[in-house]
Amino acid sequence: MVSYSQMTYAQRGKQHTNPVAQELFAIMERKRSNLSLAADVATKAELLALADKVGPYICVLKTHIDVISDFDADLVAQLQVLASKHDFLLFEDRKFADIGNTVKLQYGGGIYRIADWAHITNCHVIPGEGIIQGLAEVGIPKGRGLLLLAEMSSKGMLATGAYTDKNIEMAVRNDFVIGFIGSRRFTEERDLITMTPGVGLHAAGDALGQQYRTPEMIVTENGSDVIIVGRGIYGPGKDPVTEAQRYRDAGWAAYEKRLFVSNS
Numbered sequence: 001m002v003s004y005s006q007m008t009y010a011q012r013g014k015q016h017t018n019p020v021a022q023e024l025f026a027i028m029e030r031k032r033s034n035l036s037l038a039a040d041v042a043t044k045a046e047l048l049a050l051a052d053k054v055g056p057y058i059c060v061l062k063t064h065i066d067v068i069s070d071f072d073a074d075l076v077a078q079l080q081v082l083a084s085k086h087d088f089l090l091f092e093d094r095k096f097a098d099i100g101n102t103v104k105l106q107y108g109g110g111i112y113r114i115a116d117w118a119h120i121t122n123c124h125v126i127p128g129e130g131i132i133q134g135l136a137e138v139g140i141p142k143g144r145g146l147l148l149l150a151e152m153s154s155k156g157m158l159a160t161g162a163y164t165d166k167n168i169e170m171a172v173r174n175d176f177v178i179g180f181i182g183s184r185r186f187t188e189e190r191d192l193i194t195m196t197p198g199v200g201l202h203a204a205g206d207a208l209g210q211q212y213r214t215p216e217m218i219v220t221e222n223g224s225d226v227i228i229v230g231r232g233i234y235g236p237g238k239d240p241v242t243e244a245q246r247y248r249d250a251g252w253a254a255y256e257k258r259l260f261v262s263n264s
């Protein structure tokens with residue numbers, strides 16, 4: 001059997017059944033980019049400026065919308081305009097972690113109305129499978145997709161072993177789940193996309209437990225599909241456009257190397 005990591009993103013998009021996954025693979029192929037920007041900035045103006053500058057080089061813009069000090073509905077409208085202009089998806093990194101009934105309210109309502117605009121969001125499965133079912137009730141009618149946090153990138157993280165395995169089992173049997181946050185390809189049972197944070201070309205980590213690995217380790221060796229990069233692109237003294245191009249090229253080269261190595 002051919003592993004999903006031996007197939008091109010275009011091939012995987014054509015045979016996927018989830019609309020968000022289809023669109024993501026198509027964007028990756030069109031833009032030759034498996035780079036997601038983690039845009040962890042503090043204001044609306046900074047977020048919009050960064051998304052507009054880096055937009056041409058990414059397949060996914062990842063937000064933490066609750067850290068924006070002057071959030072308003074217009075920010076979402078403008079992010080949607082930028083997503084169409086530059087051809088990327090919106091991923092709200094909300095990390096839901098409550099019972100099904102509560103996450104339904106958090107995902108669909110409140111100030112942020114995440115399900116109305118975020119193509120992708122993510123959750124911990126610590127409460128059990130009801131969290132996926134609650135989010136799916138809101139997200140499926142809107143054509144959204146969910147990632148499970150099967151692992152984390154930080155030092156001492158507790159998502160390992162049997163807990164990671166449970167994530168995989170739940171992902172396989174829930175169509176709303178399009179993949180994982182984690183460090184590697186997790187299963188061949190169906191085509192689940194792995195997105196990996198903790199990516200850096202130079203730094204080893206930060207003072208608060210973040211750990212970085214290179215695109216080659218993550219995409220070529222571990223079979224992950226999307227690299228998520230934040231401070232490596234917009235950190236102090238960096239030019240975001242230059243760095244985004246660098247990470248886009250490194251991520252794509254790592255993917256092409258994976259195809260070459262696994263098919264030869």
Ligand code: 6AU
Pocket residue numbers: 038039040064093122151152153154181197198199210228229230231232
């Ligand atoms: O590249 P950085 O370290 O500046 O940013 C990494 C981004 C941050 C984190 O909230 C997020 O990735 N993240 C996640 C996600 C995406 O869910 C999981 C994880 O295990 N580690 C991690 O850093 O926005």
